[in-house]
Amino acid sequence: NRETTFYSNFSKAISIKLNAINWDFITKRKIFYIVSGLIIAAGVVSLATKGLSTGVEFKGGWSYVVEIEDANVADIRTALNDGIKAVSEKNNITEDATNEVKTYGAGGQYKITTTYLINSSDSSAASQVEDALVSSLKSFDFAKEDILSINKVGPTIAKDIKVRSGWAIAFAIIGMFLYILVRFRNVGFSLGATVAIFHDVLIVFSLYSILWGLLPFELSIDQAFIAAILTVVGYSINDTVVVFDRVREFLGINKHEKDFVPIINRAINTTLSRTLITSLTTLLVILILFIFGGEGLKGFTFALLVGVAVGTYSSVCIATPVLVDYMKKFGK
Numbered sequence: 001n002r003e004t005t006f007y008s009n010f011s012k013a014i015s016i017k018l019n020a021i022n023w024d025f026i027t028k029r030k031i032f033y034i035v036s037g038l039i040i041a042a043g044v045v046s047l048a049t050k051g052l053s054t055g056v057e058f059k060g061g062w063s064y065v066v067e068i069e070d071a072n073v074a075d076i077r078t079a080l081n082d083g084i085k086a087v088s089e090k091n092n093i094t095e096d097a098t099n100e101v102k103t104y105g106a107g108g109q110y111k112i113t114t115t116y117l118i119n120s121s122d123s124s125a126a127s128q129v130e131d132a133l134v135s136s137l138k139s140f141d142f143a144k145e146d147i148l149s150i151n152k153v154g155p156t157i158a159k160d161i162k163v164r165s166g167w168a169i170a171f172a173i174i175g176m177f178l179y180i181l182v183r184f185r186n187v188g189f190s191l192g193a194t195v196a197i198f199h200d201v202l203i204v205f206s207l208y209s210i211l212w213g214l215l216p217f218e219l220s221i222d223q224a225f226i227a228a229i230l231t232v233v234g235y236s237i238n239d240t241v242v243v244f245d246r247v248r249e250f251l252g253i254n255k256h257e258k259d260f261v262p263i264i265n266r267a268i269n270t271t272l273s274r275t276l277i278t279s280l281t282t283l284l285v286i287l288i289l290f291i292f293g294g295e296g297l298k299g300f301t302f303a304l305l306v307g308v309a310v311g312t313y314s315s316v317c318i319a320t321p322v323l324v325d326y327m328k329k330f331g332k
Contacts, residue, residue: 026265029321036199036318043206053212055100055222056113056153058162062129063151064112065104068140076110076137077101083136084116100218103294109148165226172230173197176237184244188326193240196319200236201229203310204303217298224300232307239275239315246271247320264324268316279312
């Protein structure tokens with residue numbers, strides 16, 4: 001009976017090195033708090049001054065699926081922005097329109113969204129927007145016959161979607177708080193996990209605002225982004241539960257020890273191999289999707305990349321330190 005092994009010499013060596021790590025996370029927790037606080041503070045300033053780029057679902061707009069041969073997203077977007085701007089100036093429209101272009105379906109098909117005249121009460125607004133679209137893209141031999149479908153999301157519907165998305169995130173966080181409370185029967189664990197989730201969501205929103213316009217792809221807050229946020233919440237809580245399980249186990253084994261900080265720090269270090277390997281493999285898959293998934297998935301996968309990385313960091317450097325601070329204040 002030969003012994004069955006599930007690792008190679010290379011993976012075994014990596015596992016041994018990761019298990020040998022003994023970083024002092026807890027005593028450095030104030031550094032983690034400061035770093036995260038600075039990023040969130042920069043994000044709050046950016047949100048207050050710069051804001052966020054919102055998709056058609058959250059501010060209303062016209063959505064067209066079109067067919068254009070021998071073109072790319074960047075050229076179509078440039079032509080659309082210049083064309084809509086020229087038409088707006090010609091018609092003395094002062095409100096700036098937001099335009100988005102994404103690949104859609106088969107080759108040569110694109111999804112174009114614009115907020116041009118979305119708030120207009122004019123009965124001919126739809127035809128005016130269509131004319132502006134055709135005029136903007138005339139350099140691509142574009143005609144009305146190349147419009148495959150038209151959809152409008154009015155401001156009222158957009159507001160309703162925005163409210164529902166906010167409630168979805170709020171209910172997800174509340175649900176996670178209750179789940180951790182039932183599982184660990186300790187408010188400190190629930191508080192640590194909830195702070196970590198808030199931290200992850202705020203970091204993603206902050207980076208979306210700070211990097212908006214600086215990256216060569218669209219960072220829009222749309223329904224795909226909300227799906228990414230909810231995915232990040234689930235990933236973050238899963239990673240936090242793994243760490244908390246080990247913390248609870250070590251506290252139970254060493255329940256007579258008065259100084260629980262070294263015990264918790266040791267528990268964190270024993271989860272690093274699992275945490276890092278799982279996160280790196282997840283990030284690798286998302287990175288491949290980010291690179292090869294097309295223009296329409298860039299914003300979604302970027303949110304996942306940031307969220308998974310930050311979620312891994314927060315489960316170790318935010319959630320558990322918050323638990324320690326709670327235990328120091330209110331007792332183990």
